[in-house]
Amino acid sequence: MLADRRRPRKAFTNIVRFLTARGYAEGMAGRAVYAKGIAKREEILGAALAVVAAQGYRGASVRDIADAAGLSPAGLLHYFGSKEELFVAILQARDEHDLRTYADQDATAAFLAVIRHNASVPGLVQLYAQLAAAAGDPAHPAHAYFRERTALLEEPFRELFAAAQERGEIRDDVDPGWIVRTLRVLADGLQSAWLVDPGIDMPAHIEQFLALLRPLPATAR
């Protein structure tokens, strides 16, 4: 019953397992089943991201992406039901990659690492920001995606911060749910702002916020 007092580690391994088991990740990758199809699907995702990075979200048409992937528009739509679903699939692939890459790190360290890495892939950030806004429409595929993703990611983070509170590492007069939501909303907003003004130092900004959460110096001095 005594709480584990060691530093939190491998925070996301259970999420990764849950996601892959659920088919959220590359397992049920749409309608691709043949070996060639699976490879092509991956190629399309890469081509789409490259086109977005090169021409921006606005300038990325299905025809452009299909050309870049060596495919006709109709051939592309065979894998992803629509352009919107293709874009969502890119974000899902990114999630899966990030989870696998940072699964064995401390939660906040992984969070900061992702943010730091994002600054090197503006095309992806642009796509994310655009879809996060479009997710406001319940009919948009991104809506369900963001709802699921948020619920899935916030839960373990909440527990981690609650544990950190009990350990006395962060102030105990703030709700862990509020912290997690703030971090998410702050990160999303920062990325949108960073696209407009690349001078913004996203990791430093987040770290400043985390510093605000440190406990009051009542017992410290």
Place this chain on the structure above:
Amino acid sequence: MLADRRRPRKAFTNIVRFLTARGYAEGMAGRAVYAKGIAKREEILGAALAVVAAQGYRGASVRDIADAAGLSPAGLLHYFGSKEELFVAILQARDEHDLRTYADQDATAAFLAVIRHNASVPGLVQLYAQLAAAAGDPAHPAHAYFRERTALLEEPFRELFAAAQERGEIRDDVDPGWIVRTLRVLADGLQSAWLVDPGIDMPAHIEQFLALLRPLPATAR
């Protein structure tokens, strides 16, 4: 030379004056000069917002908006050079309205009042979130708009928070620039998140953040 120690009031009056003088507000409202034209321009703005509120951002075509305003698409484009500029003009009109409405209030109170009011106009929030994301593209009209708006609004807020720090009302170990940027980014991100999950209490969330800025109880107890 002694600083005014009263509570901050009428925080935005100078901004309003600056904006209107610059033509940012309804003064240089595009190409409308005749009485009928000015009225029609206003009608289009209202119709566009109504269509967005009713059909969502995605479902709001130029033809729909033109119909709602009793105009042909070409007639509409006479006032606003493009659909994107029309949407930016809606946000500008909103800014102007908000500034006039809350100009005589305390800055943070006005900020919270705007957020609170936004929860009653989801169409407008959706439009704002969408354009804030699109502003990442330097070629998009929203880019220049958001850059100007950010610079214009953050400056006085920064000074207000710096003054509040000197008055000892908020912790002095955080950069006022960071506070202001965080508030903006937090508000923007919250609105996007609220569109996905309307259960979020935006004003309460912001107030929680402001509470974190209150000075440490070093002298208090």
Place this chain on the structure above:
DNA sequence: GGCGAAAACCGAACACTGTTCGTTATTCAT
């Protein structure tokens, strides 16, 4: 190893998008 069902893929068409252009009708200062 060839059969056949399913997947992969395409060409052509479709409805719709935002925008341009030439032209006509209306406004309003002089």
Place this chain on the structure above:
DNA sequence: ATGAATAACGAACAGTGTTCGGTTTTCGCC
């Protein structure tokens, strides 16, 4: 009342995402 600028339109345009019927390719199974 005149005339130059504004207001407004119809028609056309290139481009969009998507659908559909059909052909080619893959690959497990007998």
